[in-house]
Amino acid sequence: MSSNKISVVFPGQGSQYPQMLTKYIDNLSLVKNTFDESSDLLGIDLIKLIREGSKEDLSKTEVTQPLMLTADVALWNLISQFISAPSCLAGHSLGEYAALVASETISFKDALALVIERSKLMQSAVPQGEGGIAAIIGLEENEINKVCLEVNQDKECLVNIANLNSPNQIVLSGNRQGIEKAMHECTLLGAKRAIPLPMSVPAHSLLMKEAADKFVSSIEGVEFTMPKIPIIHNVDSGFENDIGKIKAKLVKQIYSSVRWVDTIKTITNLKVTTIIECGPSKVLCGLIKRISPNIATIDLDTYDNYLELSNE
Secondary structure: OOOOOEEEEEOOOOOOOOOOOHHHHHHOHHHHHHHHHHHHHHOOOHHHHHHHOOHHHHHOHHHHHHHHHHHHHHHHHHHOOOOOOOOEEEEOOOHHHHHHHHOOOOOHHHHHHHHHHHHHHHHHHOOOOOEEEEEEEOOOHHHHHHHHHHHOOOOOOOEEEEEEEEOOEEEEEEEHHHHHHHHHHHHHHOOOEEEEOOOOOOOOOHHHHHHHHHHHHHHHOOOOOOOOOOEEOOOOOOOOOOHHHHHHHHHHHOOOOEOHHHHHHHHHHOOOOEEEEOOOOOHHHHHHHHHOOOOEEEEOOOHHHHHHHHOO
């Protein structure tokens, strides 16, 4: 398959599920070997976890982040055999680390170490039950920002936009009181739905600033090289070739909004015709169709989809 006018995107937390990618693992040693390598480094049998773990087992941040990185990279290792140079790469939140591996900016081993440290810092930043995340359907960014500003006038509340996922789906993150109040205010303002989400940490909120500050020393100790494939970064939906600035963007990403709508618009402006979602589920494909409906999308959630793609 020609790499011309193809972009590859990598999903993050929320795309994991029990039994995911088991047909890949059973049929392709390249995928199994990636999971085995990660399991050895983690000290956790990821394949056993996928086969036997519950949805809750797979949703703990300290498990989910290395698990999703491994899944994304395992599928990249497959498709990179026939899609060697896509126009660009992007990853949603955690998925940005898979993009870094795919672009050969960092090694898989280093990415895994960073993701493990990132997840631990994020998990410990806010006590269990004190944070929250919610999806708001049917309001625009400027309307929700006004709600957040109003809610944050209460010193007991802290809430901000975490993910700009599609024109009508925006995710909020913050402390429990802030989330509850913002959901109520958004509903009064005309939101079609305000849905609390089952996440173990309030990612991409200012509550993660301390975790990000601690992460600086970890990322500074890792060798980065110039991306061989351009990467669009979450925090500003732009490209970057300066290694110091790439590291700074990854630190900032922990407590800043994921600008996914703008990321897909950047890809669209490159005249990309097809976007491949390189990971389990097809969450990003659904979002992309709402942002840029004229771009073709391919998900690799099923083994049959991979076989079809590899034969094109």
